Amino acid sequence: MTRAPQKRRLETRAKLLTVAKTIVATQGYSALRVEDVVAHAGVAKGTFFSHFGDKDGLLAVILGARMTEFLDEMEATPPPTHPEDIAIRLTPMLDFVAQDRVIFDLLLRYSGTTGAEVDAVITESFTRQITMFAGWIAQMQAHGQIRADRDPALLAEGIQAFLNHVLALGFCMEHEKQPPAQALAPFLSCWLVR
Amino acid sequence: MTRAPQKRRLETRAKLLTVAKTIVATQGYSALRVEDVVAHAGVAKGTFFSHFGDKDGLLAVILGARMTEFLDEMEATPPPTHPEDIAIRLTPMLDFVAQDRVIFDLLLRYSGTTGAEVDAVITESFTRQITMFAGWIAQMQAHGQIRADRDPALLAEGIQAFLNHVLALGFCMEHEKQPPAQALAPFLSCWLVR
DNA sequence: GATAAATAGTGACCGTAGTCAATTTATTAG
DNA sequence: CTAATAAATTGACTACGGTCACTATTTATC
Numbered sequence: 001m002t003r004a005p006q007k008r009r010l011e012t013r014a015k016l017l018t019v020a021k022t023i024v025a026t027q028g029y030s031a032l033r034v035e036d037v038v039a040h041a042g043v044a045k046g047t048f049f050s051h052f053g054d055k056d057g058l059l060a061v062i063l064g065a066r067m068t069e070f071l072d073e074m075e076a077t078p079p080p081t082h083p084e085d086i087a088i089r090l091t092p093m094l095d096f097v098a099q100d101r102v103i104f105d106l107l108l109r110y111s112g113t114t115g116a117e118v119d120a121v122i123t124e125s126f127t128r129q130i131t132m133f134a135g136w137i138a139q140m141q142a143h144g145q146i147r148a149d150r151d152p153a154l155l156a157e158g159i160q161a162f163l164n165h166v167l168a169l170g171f172c173m174e175h176e177k178q179p180p181a182q183a184l185a186p187f188l189s190c191w192l193v194r
Numbered sequence: 195m196t197r198a199p200q201k202r203r204l205e206t207r208a209k210l211l212t213v214a215k216t217i218v219a220t221q222g223y224s225a226l227r228v229e230d231v232v233a234h235a236g237v238a239k240g241t242f243f244s245h246f247g248d249k250d251g252l253l254a255v256i257l258g259a260r261m262t263e264f265l266d267e268m269e270a271t272p273p274p275t276h277p278e279d280i281a282i283r284l285t286p287m288l289d290f291v292a293q294d295r296v297i298f299d300l301l302l303r304y305s306g307t308t309g310a311e312v313d314a315v316i317t318e319s320f321t322r323q324i325t326m327f328a329g330w331i332a333q334m335q336a337h338g339q340i341r342a343d344r345d346p347a348l349l350a351e352g353i354q355a356f357l358n359h360v361l362a363l364g365f366c367m368e369h370e371k372q373p374p375a376q377a378l379a380p381f382l383s384c385w386l387v388r
Numbered sequence: 389g390a391t392a393a394a395t396a397g398t399g400a401c402c403g404t405a406g407t408c409a410a411t412t413t414a415t416t417a418g
Numbered sequence: 419c420t421a422a423t424a425a426a427t428t429g430a431c432t433a434c435g436g437t438c439a440c441t442a443t444t445t446a447t448c
Contacts, residue, residue, distance in 0.1 A: 006444065009396060034435065044398040049436065108302075108362060150384050158381060161359035165351070168302060168358070187352060190344050194388035200414065203426065228405065238428040243406065 013051050015041045020058055029059070029102040059106050064121025066096065067107075071128055079136045082145055083192045084185065086136065086159070091181040094163070098170050098180050108164060130156050137192070146192040155192065162187040207245050209235045214252055223253070223296040253300050258315025260290065261301075265322055273330045276339055277386045280330065280353070281375045288357070288374040292364050302358060324350050331386075340386040349386065356381040 019040045023032050034055050038048050052058040070093040080086045097103050110122040133156035141148040146155075166183040213234040217226055228249055232242050246252040264287040274280045291297050304316040327350035335342040340349075360377040 003394075003445085006395070008444080012396080033433090035433090045435090046399070046437080047397050050397075055435065109366075111362060111366060147388070154380055154384060157359070158356075158384070161355045161381070162352075164358065164362070165355035168305060172303075172305060186348055187355070190348060190352070191385065194341070197415085197425075200425065202413080206426080227403090229403090239405090240407080240429070241427055244426075249405065 009051075012041075012043060012047060016043070016048060016051060016058070017061065021062060024062065029100045032059070032102075034058075056106055056109070059102070060110060060122045063103060063106060064125055067093075067122065067125040067129075070096070071125060071132065075132060079139055081140065081143065083140070083188050086188055087181045087184045090163070090184070091179070094167065094180040094184070097167055101171050104167050104171065111160075111164075130160060133159050140192070147194040149194070158191050159188065162191065203245075206235075206237060206241060210237070210242060210245060210252070211255065215256060218256060223294045226253070226296075228252075250300055250303070253296070254304060254316045257297060257300060258319055261287075261316065261319040261323075264290070265319060265326065269326060273333055275334065275337065277334070277382050278379065280382055281378045284357070284378070285373070285375040288361065288378070291361055292374050295365050298361050298365065305354075305358075324354060327353050334386075341388040343388070352385050353382065356385065 016037060020032065020037050023036060023040075032055075034045065034048055037058075038045050048058075052061065073092070074089055077089070080089050097107060107122065111126050130153075134152040137146065137152040137155045140146045141152065162184055165187070166180045169183065170177065170180050210231060214226065214231050217230060217234075226249075228239065228242055231252075232239050242252075246255070267286070268283055271283070274283050291301060301316065305320050324347075328346040331340065331346040331349045334340045335346065356378055359381070360374045363377065364371065364374050
């Protein structure tokens with residue numbers, strides 16, 4: 001049977017996370033180097049990988065926490081009552097993801113995993129997000145604001161698809177950069193209204 | 195002004211491409227190593243990068259050619275007359291992209307670029323695809339098969355979004371693997387019919 | 389406390405993408 | 419034909435993620 005982690009291990013992990021978060025905060029996600037993290041944390045490289053599996057594992061922990069914060073905020077505010085509101089609610093999260101390609105890539109990669117270990121945080125935040133969307137949709141359907149002839153789960157997944165689409169577009173076309181939330185609007189209105 | 199490339203350069207480029215295509219054909223995209231390519235082509239590493247910029251540049255050339263083939267085939271066959279037909283038309287291309295994560299990642303990365311140099315092939319194939327979708331849609335709208343209250347361009351972009359969505363899902367969830375074209379169907383029907 | 393077993397940590401080493409000053413080869417001008 | 423210039427190629431070198439056999443530390447057993 002598996003033993004509980006020792007105090008020392010928890011401290012090491014905390015050290016690594018603190019250093020990583022500092023680097024991310026000061027230099028951004030794409031500037032994060034495993035070698036810098038271990039150097040500043042004063043541990044060996046192997047230790048890093050024994051804790052997080054790989055670089056993405058660390059990023060998943062940090063990003064998962066951030067996503068959870070966004071979800072908490074969204075669930076704390078009243079749900080949108082019109083399709084146009086959805087894009088507004090999502091703006092902070094979209095702007096966050098749009099800020100760095102690294103974030104988007106990692107989220108996309110983990111977006112539908114069955115969530116094995118460390119990265120479970122991200123997986124969970126995704127299912128939570130879809131569930132939240134479905135809740136919004138059911139509500140709006142009940143109030144006759146949007147089409148009611150489809151399963152909220154399908155419509156929720158569709159929103160996710162459009163989210164990723166506008167984010168991907170934002171990274172590709174440097175020109176004519178409208179904010180992602182704005183690009184999202186026409187898709188949502190078409191997707192939810194018949 | 196820029197001079198035309200010398201014969202030697204074209205030969206080198208052809209050699210590199212031939213070797214790369216062979217490796218891809220026998221071992222798959224994810225097994226491609228720049229070092230193997232240059233070794234088999236009998237040129238130095240720097241030469242590779244002077245030709246393709248980076249590894250993705252080479253992949254873009256190869257993938258761009260493949261995508262163009264798919265588009266040629268699709269344009270050679272009569273356009274779909276019903277939403278359900280769309281998924282069927284797309285099946286070969288979807289299966290191809292779904293076969294290897296490397297393909298999907300690269301396509302996604304280049305999907306909306308303004309297309310500077312080498313990678314222009316991919317960019318072009320994307321705009322061509324969207325245009326083709328829009329054509330299909332306009333046709334179906336004219337025949338009253340699908341909703342006609344939205345711009346074909348928007349609906350075409352939406353299809354692209356769903357394409358990427360089902361592909362991404364397919365890579366994440368190893369379990370319950372339905373073919374991408376099948377996963378696409380419900381989204382298309384909801385997206386195009388009101 | 390001694391010793392065995394499990395857990396934590398180490399750092400030299402590897403694989404592979406990408407860089408660039410130097411060199412070789414082709415083209416043009418006189 | 420030769421010198422000057424431009425194009426093409428070279429390969430040693432760097433950056434960085436990731437591995438693993440080994441050492442060190444903690445915990446359990448008697």
